[in-house]
Amino acid sequence: MITTVRNKEEMIVAVKELAASLERVPSVGEFQKTTKISKYHVRRNFGTYTQLLTDAGLECEGQGHLAELHALFLDWAGIVRLLKKVPTIADYDLHSKYSVRPLTRRFESWTRVAAGMREYAIQSGLEVEWEDVLKVIADYQLTPQRRGPTFTKTPGLNFRHRIMNDQPSYGQPMMHSPLNYAPTNELGVVFVFGSVARELGFSIMRIQAEFPDCEAMREVDRNRWQRVRIEFEYESHNFVTHMHPESGCDLIVCWHNNWPDCPLEVLELQSIVMPGKLALGC
Numbered sequence: 668m669i670t671t672v673r674n675k676e677e678m679i680v681a682v683k684e685l686a687a688s689l690e691r692v693p694s695v696g697e698f699q700k701t702t703k704i705s706k707y708h709v710r711r712n713f714g715t716y717t718q719l720l721t722d723a724g725l726e727c728e729g730q731g732h733l734a735e736l737h738a739l740f741l742d743w744a745g746i747v748r749l750l751k752k753v754p755t756i757a758d759y760d761l762h763s764k765y766s767v768r769p770l771t772r773r774f775e776s777w778t779r780v781a782a783g784m785r786e787y788a789i790q791s792g793l794e795v796e797w798e799d800v801l802k803v804i805a806d807y808q809l810t811p812q813r814r815g816p817t818f819t820k821t822p823g824l825n826f827r828h829r830i831m832n833d834q835p836s837y838g839q840p841m842m843h844s845p846l847n848y849a850p851t852n853e854l855g856v857v858f859v860f861g862s863v864a865r866e867l868g869f870s871i872m873r874i875q876a877e878f879p880d881c882e883a884m885r886e887v888d889r890n891r892w893q894r895v896r897i898e899f900e901y902e903s904h905n906f907v908t909h910m911h912p913e914s915g916c917d918l919i920v921c922w923h924n925n926w927p928d929c930p931l932e933v934l935e936l937q938s939i940v941m942p943g944k945l946a947l948g949c
Contacts, residue, residue: 757868
């Protein structure tokens with residue numbers, strides 16, 4: 668099914684027809700790939716894909732409602748069984764009806780999801796039914812170490828330290844990353860993106876001084892890649908401040924997304940690599 672519809676009513680019809688053909692709620696990746704309706708048009712008409720599903724009367728936990736872990740496990744494990752590997756964020760975005768956020772909120776980072784799902788399966792007595800998935804997870808955990816955060820705040824202490832104005836300031840510690848502290852500028856965003864680009868499904872081709880900052884290939888489907896033009900910003904709205912043309916860029920990679928009506932696709936890194944900062948929803 669391929670359509671070029673753009674208004675709300677026709678988009679609702681399109682997602683209902685796709686759900687009927689799949690016999691389940693389609694993921695945002697499946698919806699975009701099948702209907703050729705972009706994230707921009709979804710955002711312009713509904714704000715979020717979750718709202719589109721809600722308006723269409725399709726089942727979804729929705730914004731602000733944490734999906735039950737059992738449902739998340741069945742969905743994630745089904746993708747593992749389908750792909751025969753632990754999914755990257757790009758894989759999950761394509762095949763799941765949820766976003767990565769419920770899982771990264773529960774397990775603090777995407778790199779901890781596989782271990783968390785294995786623990787849940789064992790505790791729930793699902794080892795036999797999902798034996799093949801647990802084997803894939805075990806093989807995944809034998810690959811080079813995927814360390815989680817090593818810094819935690821001591822609970823119950825609210826003491827506020829004096830700020831020394833003659834000393835530099837750093838972002839929040841994130842010891843599981845090659846960059847030990849959260850970025851405070853655009854160069855830090857570039858570094859963090861480079862450290863997680865492969866896991867996010869990107870292959871970087873070029874970094875340059877002129878606009879756009881980066882040219883990369885992105886895995887959009889299994890064994891299918893497309894070129895994407897990336898502009899790095901510390902905050903997404905800096906794209907406007909710097910007066911960049913929308914036509915020259917496909918994706919803004921930022922640390923903090925403060926541009927809710929951005930017409931371009933935005934990848935907010937803090938929602939991926941930092942624990943405790945993620946919104947809920949499909």
